[in-house]
Each structure stands twice: as C-alpha cells, then as structure tokens.
Amino acid sequence: MSAEGSGDARGRAGRAGRAGRRAGDEGAARVPLAHRVPDLGALELLLFVARLGSLGRAAREMGISQPAASSRLRAMERQLGVVLVERSPRGSRLTDAGALVTDWARRIVEAAEAFDAGAHALRDRRDSRLRVAASMTIAEYLLPGWLIALRGGRPGTAVSLYAANSSVVAQRLREGAADLGFVEGTDAPAGLDGAIIGHDRLVVVTAPSHPWARRRGPVAPEELAATPLILRERGSGTRQVLDAALRAHGGLAEPLLELASTTAVKSAAVSGAGPAVLSELAVGDEFSTRRLVEVPVDGVRLRRDLRAVWPVGERPAGPARDLLGLTRGRG
Amino acid sequence: MSAEGSGDARGRAGRAGRAGRRAGDEGAARVPLAHRVPDLGALELLLFVARLGSLGRAAREMGISQPAASSRLRAMERQLGVVLVERSPRGSRLTDAGALVTDWARRIVEAAEAFDAGAHALRDRRDSRLRVAASMTIAEYLLPGWLIALRGGRPGTAVSLYAANSSVVAQRLREGAADLGFVEGTDAPAGLDGAIIGHDRLVVVTAPSHPWARRRGPVAPEELAATPLILRERGSGTRQVLDAALRAHGGLAEPLLELASTTAVKSAAVSGAGPAVLSELAVGDEFSTRRLVEVPVDGVRLRRDLRAVWPVGERPAGPARDLLGLTRGRG
DNA sequence: ATGGGGACATAGGCTGAGGTTATGAGTGCC
C-alpha cells in the first residue's frame, strides 16, 4: 500500500497570490489556515464518499446535487495537490493518499461534532428537558463527548449547559435551576447527593525537547517539589491539589510561571519553558500530537474525584439517568 | 464564573428552513454539520480575538479588514445563539460562554493544523529537502504532530511523505528514494540501521456500555483469548502481535468480526458490538470523548516497537536529524 | 444487439456569504 501525492499542483501559485492581496501586505506569506484546509463541508463530503463508495450517493446524503459534489471534491483535490478519489463508471474509491487524508479529515469532523454538541447545549436553555450544570473542566473536556453519546442513544433529548465553579454548580442544583451537576474535587458539596463517576489525574508534562522527557526513571516527589513549575494561579483547583500532595515532600517551590488559564499553561509548556502540571483531561491532544510528553512521578497521589451530583433525595431519572449512565467508567 | 447561552436565537428557523431545500427533501431535518458549525476562518478569528483582546487586531492578523471581522464574529454568534465576545470601546473580551466555545474551537483548529501539515507533506514530493517514508499507522497518527513541531523549530523545511507498509518503506530507503523511514514491528528491516523511538501498545477497548467497561479487575489473558473479538483481518500488524501474545494462553478465539480497516473496527466497537483490540495511537480521540474505554489486561505483553530507520552507514543529518530529534520519548 | 440505469463530467446561470472602503460613534489619554 502506498500513499503519495500524485495530483498536479497547477493553480497553487494562483491561489496563494490572490489571498489577502489588498489588506495587510506587510507580513510574510500569511495565508490563514482556512485557505489551506478544505472547509468542513468538503471534508464531510470526503467522509461520505469514503463510506458510501459513490460520489452521487454522498451528494444525496449531504443534500446537494451530484455535480455540486463532483466539483467540490475536485476543488479540494486541486487545493491539496493530491488525487484523493479514484473515479470509475461504477463508483469511486479512495486512493491511498485519499485514505490518509480521510483519516486526518475525520479528526477535524469529530472535533466539529463535539463543538456542535457543546454549542447546542449552551444555546438551548430553560426549555430543555435536561439542565446540566458542570465545572469548567468537565464542561470543556468531557461533556461534549457525553452529549454526542447521549444523542446517539436517546435522540431528541435537549440538554442545556451551565458551566461554573463547583460551589456555583451546587448552588444551582439546590435552587432547582439544574437537574444534574458535575464537579471535580475531594468531597461532595453539602446538601447534595452524588456518585463518583471517575477520576482526574494531574500529570507532569514537558515539551519533548525538555531534559525530563528523556530521563530514564520517574521524578521523585522531592525533586518535583523543588523544581520551579509552570502553574495556574494560586486558588485554582489544580494548584490546590498539587499543593496538598507535595506538602509532605517539602512544599511547592516558587513557580517558574504563574498563568491565568489552562491554555496559557499549555502554551508555555509546549514552547519548552519548563515542566507544567495539568489535568490529564487537558492534554489529550498535546499527547497524541506529541507536543507534550508525560513525565512519570513516583509516590505522589495526584488524583481528584469526578462526581455527578444532584439534590438530596432526588435520584436522577429520565434523561438525567440516561446521561449519568454514559459517564461511568473513567479512571 | 458562569457560561451559559445568552444570545438571542432569532434567525435559527430561517437558516434551517433554507438549507437543502431543493434537493432531497425526503429525509428528516438533515442539516449537514457544516451548516451548524462555523467555518474554520471564523473559528480561527475567534481564537485570535481571544488571544489579542481586540477585534481589529485579530482582523489584521488574519489579513482581513476590521468590519469583515466584526460581521463575521457577529454572524457566528447569531449562528450559535450565544454571545461569545464582550465588546467595549477599548477592546474585546470573551464571555464565559465564549471561553468555553473558544476551547472547543481550538480543538477543531488544531486538528486542521495537523491535516494541513500532513497534506502539505503529501503534496510536496521529490523536490523536498526531506523525504520521509512511514508505515500507515505512524503516517496517520504521529507524523502530522511531528511535522507541526518541525515547522515550529525549523521553518522552511519542506517534507515529503510516502506511506506504505514496513517492507515497502524499507525498499524505498534502500533505493535512496527516501531519507528517513518510520516503521512499527518487532525487528528492524534488513539492510537498514535504526533506532527505537518509542512503543506502540495494543489496547483492549469497548464501548462504555459494554459489561467489560464496568468490571472491577483486569481481564485475564485466558479470558481475552477465549472471547470473540472485533479485529483487523489476518495478516495485519495488529493481528500478528495479538496472535503471538496470546498463543501461550490458548490462542485467539474465532473473531466476532473481521474488518478491513482500523476505522471500521473502531466504529464497530463504539456501537457496542463487542471488545476490540487496537493500537493505542488509534483511539486517543475515542478515549477523550469517552466513546471507548480501555479494558485493562493482565500479564500479556502487547507492545511493539516504533522505529526510525535509515540506510546502513548514512546517519541522519540535517533536516532528517531535526525530525528524528522530535520523535523520541514516546512510551 | 440494444435499451436502461448508474456512475461521473461539463456547461451555463444564479444567489449570497463574505470581502472591500468610507464613515460614525463611544472612551480614554495627553
């Protein structure tokens, strides 16, 4: 099996030359990503073609005409400079390069589905059948996946999402403004029943270029405690857990950098500034694209519980129960 | 902190009603993803606004005019039904909902960057300064990340990619048609030097709804061997490793399903058909969105080496060495 | 052999999303 670019690259110069001609010629070849990557519709079309084996059927599935699909696919191939699909009078098959591109495209489309699920929950508010309140970390990293699964299992369940910190989530449940909540932390908020649905682990990460990425054995707690780290600001959940875990080992050193958001911490770590400590939920992408690597640490407990919570006595039923069923098993 | 949809939802019916009106009214509300998710340009714009704190600066960064950015952002907010950005006469800040949406958007954009890096390598062929040949699994899951990193560290390195199975990769290196190769497998191909850059682990996965997802202890090798699994066809690398590992434990049972591609195996597993065995590289997304969970297995070695290879005597130098430096540290 | 049906490609015409410039209006600083 081989996959290699095999299309003509004609017209590339033309595209590059056109983009952003009038405004802002001061920079270098600044071509925004959106001009180098086919749009979501084209990627989705490619996935349909891969699955259905026919341009026309893919077109029908997407609600467009066959010529539209044909031309769109061709435009995508011209843009990438690679032939993706082998047409024949009785169907279409991916080329080897096409199979590779399709898999990369699938990851974009899946991220878009998670986006859609999340955005949908953010929009549909009080009129929803299931009102969820969740901590930021859970809302950001886990809920979209659950919502996609929920949609698969129980289509038509409208979910609304309210994201806040743990105490506000608890507040909302007690007020009856939400049906089901998700928080992370060591103990369940007062006045609420709950169940542990999994665990979140804090991980020490560095850029692959950092010395710690190459060391043989794990880092000892004392070494971690003594090393200046990239951290969230004091008061964040992550920082609290880390502080508690390392207190017995000499206490946290003065941070190397103290940043306001998880994203900022990640960026700093990726750029090689130093080791950072983050929720493992936050670094899945960075691990799989190898921008960050985990540094094993020995003998420190860096876990916190992930909890579903609800008002005392009101056992989740109906859609809340459905969602709860999807959340078990992590950690 | 709270993040909730707070925008008007006007115009939603209008959009839905327009899409796909003429062709194919036979289905239900079939609105392709592309119409529910803002396009890449808009998402990128949102990320710039989040980072730069100003609509106009974000516009300049993207090479468009400020009014264009303004209108585009507004259109995105209308589409999502959520106010994302708080404008003020001296800058713009994300709302809480906007912060959440921005993080989801970032994942789409990152997937698009990986796509771009891969597609670029697929297009630029013999004229590139670094010709890489890689096995399918590595080309698909790891190389895009490396290429992004390489672009960061050494801009201007043009990479071409040839993806094939291990023996073809070896062939190409011996012929001098590639400068650096990547293969997975237990031993290095003949006639080539190489270095182990990491390991790939096979994992047993199920849908979260499967009984194995909820069991307490790990699965014993004998139990795994006796259970019908969803597998790649005989002859695939995955299948070979699994076969060898379980031979001592009674040998692999007749498969539940035998499918031709990794994607097909994943889909079957996600839909709950049964347990599947896959490279951990292939299931990162499914883990983080919780569509699949890992089932621990006891006492079986399901690892295979990931190897960088090159012609005997020709130590990688220049760009090949740069790339090699980025690949160390996995597993 | 010959017509039917499915596949993809080509041609010509339309629409609208998204771009541009020009301008207005609010805020803070010197």
Added chain:
DNA sequence: GGCACTCATAACCTCAGCCTATGTCCCCAT
C-alpha cells in the same frame, strides 16, 4: 480639545458554490 484607539453601520462588489440540463462511459438484462 484633539488624538488614538475601540467597534458598528452602510453601500457596493466579487466569486465560490449551488442548481438544472445534458453528455459520456460502462455494465447488465432483455
């Protein structure tokens, strides 16, 4: 009070992408 910065509005333009209609190729069934 002007200047520098923000964002919003208005009026216009262009082209990407859609449609329908038609052509060509291939396979199969009559």
